[in-house]
Amino acid sequence: MSSEVKRDPDGQLPYISGHDLESVSNKIAAVTLRPMREMPKFWYAGLFIGVLLLQLLFYAIYKLIVTGTYIWGLNIPVGWGFAIINFVWWIGIGHAGTLISAILFLFKQDWRTSISRFAEAMTLFAVVCAGLFPLLHVGRPWLVYWLFPYPNTMGMWPQFRSPLLWDVFAVSTYATVSILFWFTGLVPDLATMRARATDVWAKKIYHGMSLGWTGSARHWHRYEIAYLLLAGLSTPLVLSVHSIVSLDFAVSLEPGWHTTIFPPYFVAGAIFAGFAMVLTFMIPVRHIFGMKDLLTERHLNNMCKVMLFSGLIVAYGYMMELFFGWYSGSVFERFMVLNRLLGPYDYTYWLLILCNVLVPQALWSYKVRTNPIAVFIICQFISVGMWLERFVIVIISLHRDFLDSSWAMYAGTRWDWAMYVGTMGLFLTLVFLFIRTLPFIAIFEMRELIHKDEHHDDEHHDDEH
Amino acid sequence: MEDILEAQTYGVVAEFAHPNEVLAAAHKAREAGYTVMDAYSPVPVHGLDEALGRKRSILAWLVFAGGLTGTLTGFGMQYWMAHINYPWNVGGRPTISWPAFIPVTFELTILFAALTCVFGMFALNGLPRPHHPIFNTPNFDRSAIDHYFLCIEAKDPQFDEEKVTAFLKECGPEAVNTITDA
Numbered sequence: 001m002s003s004e005v006k007r008d009p010d011g012q013l014p015y016i017s018g019h020d021l022e023s024v025s026n027k028i029a030a031v032t033l034r035p036m037r038e039m040p041k042f043w044y045a046g047l048f049i050g051v052l053l054l055q056l057l058f059y060a061i062y063k064l065i066v067t068g069t070y071i072w073g074l075n076i077p078v079g080w081g082f083a084i085i086n087f088v089w090w091i092g093i094g095h096a097g098t099l100i101s102a103i104l105f106l107f108k109q110d111w112r113t114s115i116s117r118f119a120e121a122m123t124l125f126a127v128v129c130a131g132l133f134p135l136l137h138v139g140r141p142w143l144v145y146w147l148f149p150y151p152n153t154m155g156m157w158p159q160f161r162s163p164l165l166w167d168v169f170a171v172s173t174y175a176t177v178s179i180l181f182w183f184t185g186l187v188p189d190l191a192t193m194r195a196r197a198t199d200v201w202a203k204k205i206y207h208g209m210s211l212g213w214t215g216s217a218r219h220w221h222r223y224e225i226a227y228l229l230l231a232g233l234s235t236p237l238v239l240s241v242h243s244i245v246s247l248d249f250a251v252s253l254e255p256g257w258h259t260t261i262f263p264p265y266f267v268a269g270a271i272f273a274g275f276a277m278v279l280t281f282m283i284p285v286r287h288i289f290g291m292k293d294l295l296t297e298r299h300l301n302n303m304c305k306v307m308l309f310s311g312l313i314v315a316y317g318y319m320m321e322l323f324f325g326w327y328s329g330s331v332f333e334r335f336m337v338l339n340r341l342l343g344p345y346d347y348t349y350w351l352l353i354l355c356n357v358l359v360p361q362a363l364w365s366y367k368v369r370t371n372p373i374a375v376f377i378i379c380q381f382i383s384v385g386m387w388l389e390r391f392v393i394v395i396i397s398l399h400r401d402f403l404d405s406s407w408a409m410y411a412g413t414r415w416d417w418a419m420y421v422g423t424m425g426l427f428l429t430l431v432f433l434f435i436r437t438l439p440f441i442a443i444f445e446m447r448e449l450i451h452k453d454e455h456h457d458d459e460h461h462d463d464e465h
Numbered sequence: 466m467e468d469i470l471e472a473q474t475y476g477v478v479a480e481f482a483h484p485n486e487v488l489a490a491a492h493k494a495r496e497a498g499y500t501v502m503d504a505y506s507p508v509p510v511h512g513l514d515e516a517l518g519r520k521r522s523i524l525a526w527l528v529f530a531g532g533l534t535g536t537l538t539g540f541g542m543q544y545w546m547a548h549i550n551y552p553w554n555v556g557g558r559p560t561i562s563w564p565a566f567i568p569v570t571f572e573l574t575i576l577f578a579a580l581t582c583v584f585g586m587f588a589l590n591g592l593p594r595p596h597h598p599i600f601n602t603p604n605f606d607r608s609a610i611d612h613y614f615l616c617i618e619a620k621d622p623q624f625d626e627e628k629v630t631a632f633l634k635e636c637g638p639e640a641v642n643t644i645t646d647a
Contacts, residue, residue: 021507021611149546157546161555166568173572180583188609192507195606211593214600215608219590220509222522226586229528230579237575244568444508447611451484451508 018293021447028441029196031289039436042288047432053425060418061136069139071415078398078410083137085390086420088245089273090130091171092266092386094178095238096274097123101181102234105227111302113449114294117189117442118285119278120182125430126277127175129423134167136419163247170244177237181230187213188223188444242270249393255336256397259324265317269386272310272356275303276382281431283372283379285440294441297370304369307382311360314389318357332402344409345396348388355385472645475598476502476618477629479638480607484510487613490636491516494617497632501621505599505614507607524585531581532574539573540566598646612639 019027064071074081097119104112135141147168149157158165190210197203213219246266249257279300286295325337340349359381368374400407412420434440481487487504494502495518504513540563547553548560587593599605599616608614615636617629626643633641 025507025610149542155551157551159555160543160547160569161558161562161565163568166572169569169572173576176576177579180579184583184586188507191609195609208593208595211587212595212597213592213609214597215505215507216590216599217504217506217510217513217517218519219592220506221514221519222524222586222589224509225522225524226582229525229582233532233575233579233582237572240568240571240575247568448508451510 019446019450021450024294024446024450025192025443026196027291027294028439028443028446029193031435032193032437032439033196033198033202040288042284043432043435046428050425050428050430050432053422054429055425056418057422057425060415060422061132063415064136064419065141069137071413073411073413073416075408075410077401077406077408078395080394080398081410082412082416082420083133084248085387085394086423087130087133087137088266088390089387090126090133090423091245092242092270092273093277094123094126094130094174094274095242095267095270096278097121097126098174098178098181098234098238099271099274100278101185102231102238105231106235109302110449111299113445114296114299114441115278115282115303116445117182117185118282118440119274120178120185121434121438121440122274122278122281122431123178124175124182125427125434126274127171127178128430129427131171131175132423132426133419134171163244163251166244167248170241174237174241177230177234181234184223184227184230185442185445186438187211188215189439189442191215192443193439239267242267254397255330255332255401256321256325256340256393259321261317261320261324265314265320268310268313268317269389272307272314272382273386275307275310276379276386279303279307279375279379280383283376285435287372289435291441294446297372300372300375301366301369304363304375308360308363311356311363311382315357318353335400336397339400340392340396343396343400345392345399349392349396352385352388352392355381356389359385474619474626475601475644475646476616476620476624477626477633477641477643478599478602478614478616479633479636480602480604480640480642481613481615481636481638482611484508484513484613486637487615488513488516490615490633490638493636494615494632498623499617499621499629501624502615502617503599505605505608505616507609507611507613510613522589524582524589527585528578528582531585532578535574535577536570538577539570542573543569598644601644601646603642604640616644 072081072083097116100112100119101116101123105116135144138144138147147158147165158168187210190206191213194203194206194210197206243263243266246262250259250262252258282295283300286292322337322341325333328334340346359378362368362374362378368378395410399410479490481490484506487506488510491502491504491513495516500518502517504510504517506513543566544561547566552560554560599614602614602616604612605614615633615638617624617633630641630643
């Protein structure tokens with residue numbers, strides 16, 4: 001019985017096989033605890049590129065602060081350019097992490113365990129990248145606390161009826177709760193790292209970070225309640241964050257923005273983009289660090305299904321936007337639709353349809369879903385497509401709206417691109433440092449998965465006796 | 466002074482290789498009348514907490530209270546700022562345009578509840594606590610990997626080092642050790 005591969009009741013291969021509690025703990029901890037010279041070249045290359053691009057970000061920020069936002073391609077009517085596109089793009093990418101760690105947890109999707117830690121870390125890093133854009137877009141980032149309600153000499157308060165103010169609360173709450181969730185999940189793993197570390201200082205640091213976690217039954221009891229509650233709190237939170245981001249657009253009267261479909265369509269787009277980004281990193285990482293037994297083809301398959309589904313919702317959103325434009329009977333809405341399809345930026349719209357609607361249809365095939373290279377390529381299309389989607393929404397609506405005497409064209413300058421590429425550098429740097437310093441798969445949750453399996457077997461044996 | 470400096474016995478710890486063994490041992494210890502004890506495991510073992518005779522944590526209620534505080538703070542803040550302290554006519558809208566206040570109220574509800582949840586959990590668990598006598602147990606590192614430990618503490622009214630050691634040895638452990646709190 002023990003020699004043949006155990007299958008789940010539905011006949012599928014298990015998510016994790018050939019591991020016991022000790023081997024899984026050692027395997028994941030080893031990535032972090034091995035000497036620096038044993039880190040794969042891939043890791044060095046990734047970190048190098050990240051740090052290089054990070055310098056570009058620093059320079060772009062420096063340039064922006066000493067000269068002002070006019071170095072960006074902004075004009076009137078296009079007062080929202082790359083900064084908003086990139087903000088929405090990054091924050092959307094972050095949503096996959098919370099979806100995987102919270103929503104799939106509530107739905108008891110055990111396969112989430114292998115990817116949750118990595119996706120949660122990506123959430124944090126994506127929120128950091130996203131946050132930079134509104135911070136710098138205000139022009140004088142040292143006055144950014146003006147966004148918050150604080151007692152001031154003018155005796156004034158922020159405008160609580162503005163979606164931009166809601167955004168401040170939504171994004172800052174999201175960042176805080178994501179950090180809390182991530183850290184809470186890390187604590188028992190940090191205790192494992194303490195146990196595995198041989199270096200005295202590494203042991204001390206991991207011990208301190210684990211807050212002296214002992215694994216007491218009483219602590220586990222409260223821990224499990226806390227984790228469940230956090231998942232329950234994060235679920236409505238993540239849905240609210242991208243809904244509120246979409247309200248930045250939908251609450252205005254701008255043609256192409258003023259639609260009720262925006263909140264669900266933005267949330268679906270966020271999941272779509274986020275899963276693409278998780279897979280973009282997961283596919284090389286599982287290969288380089290030899291994690292194919294923990295991040296299996298079945299994980300790819302499941303994630304691709306989520307991507308396909310959210311992609312279809314997004315495609316439905318595109319269709320509805322065209323329909324609303326026509327059905328509204330408003331001359332401005334109709335013009336906006338025509339301008340999207342045939343105007344000066346028509347190529348962005350058709351590229352968007354190619355990247356987000358046509359290419360992902362390949363995911364209907366099981367062979368494509370379980371082929372890492374194919375999935376990786378599709379994910380790149382989706383990432384580009386989701387950026388184009390925000391370009392289409394922001395730029396095409398703004399550049400030609402009600403008053404044709406104020407129409408203008410818009411293009412990002414080299415500093416716009418430097419900022420955007422620079423945040424990718426920041427993201428890469430943070431991801432590769434994270435892989436090196438903290439366990440990128442949730443060790444204790446993997447142990448729990450094995451523990452459940454073993455426990456199930458024990459009951460079976462008891463029947464036999 | 467001397468007895469403060471001198472190491473006191475903290476308890477007797479048994480090490481098990483299997484979750485069912487520690488669970489059985491905890492049940493047996495409770496039947497034998499021991500009350501002050503704790504178990505340490507690499508994964509949450511369901512039923513262990515009940516076996517040790519503990520009640521359900523009040524954490525969920527604290528989180529509810531935290532969330533409610535957030536709701537009231539969020540709405541109250543906007544009500545006071547936009548209606549009482551600085552009423553401001555924006556396009557003839559009422560100063561208490563409450564539907565527009567819901568997003569911020571909602572976000573603060575989640576924020577306060579989540580902060581209560583995490584800090585409440587750590588506070589109730591008495592963490593951070595860098596030094597705990599249980600770390601003196603030989604091989605305790607494996608409690609974070611694959612072994613399960615049951616400690617009957619010296620504070621237990623029935624505690625007698627020899628009797629407890631003999632009792633735990635009957636439960637089929639890998640090892641039994643007496644540990645001190647220094």
